[in-house]
Amino acid sequence: MSKGIHFxxxxxxxxxxxxxxxxxxxxxxxxxxxxxxxxxxxxxxQNALNQAEQKIETLTGTDSNIELDSDEQTSD
Structure with missing residues (x-):
């Protein structure tokens, strides 16, 4: 949390x-x-944002391309 405050x-x-x-x-x-x-x-x-992005990618197992489940996808 302190990193967020510093940011x-x-x-x-x-x-x-x-x-x-x-x-x-x-x-x-x-x-x-x-x-x-x-x-x-x-x-x-910028470094703090990059670190946060890397952590999110690690936690979600993606490389910035989060795919939605078929139930979450909407169509017209």
Whole structure:
């Protein structure tokens, strides 16, 4: 559960960095510092998503192609 909390905190922090950069009120130096921090957070979040996807694939025994049972499939 703590990984989920860290993921959510990272997303929130990344969103705040984007807002600051979009305002355009930071100095060049501070903008670069925030951009670098944002890239690091984005990579961390992407890694967490990749790990979650791998875990789901392992648990479901698929490679992102989950097939529905015939009872779950709908037709027109």
């Amino acid at each position: 959510e905190q990272s997303i929130t922090e990344l969103e705040e960095i984007v807002r600051q950069l979009e305002k355009g009120e930071l100095s060049l130096e501070e903008s670069l510092k925030q951009f670098e921090k944002g890239i690091s957070l984005a990579r961390r979040c």
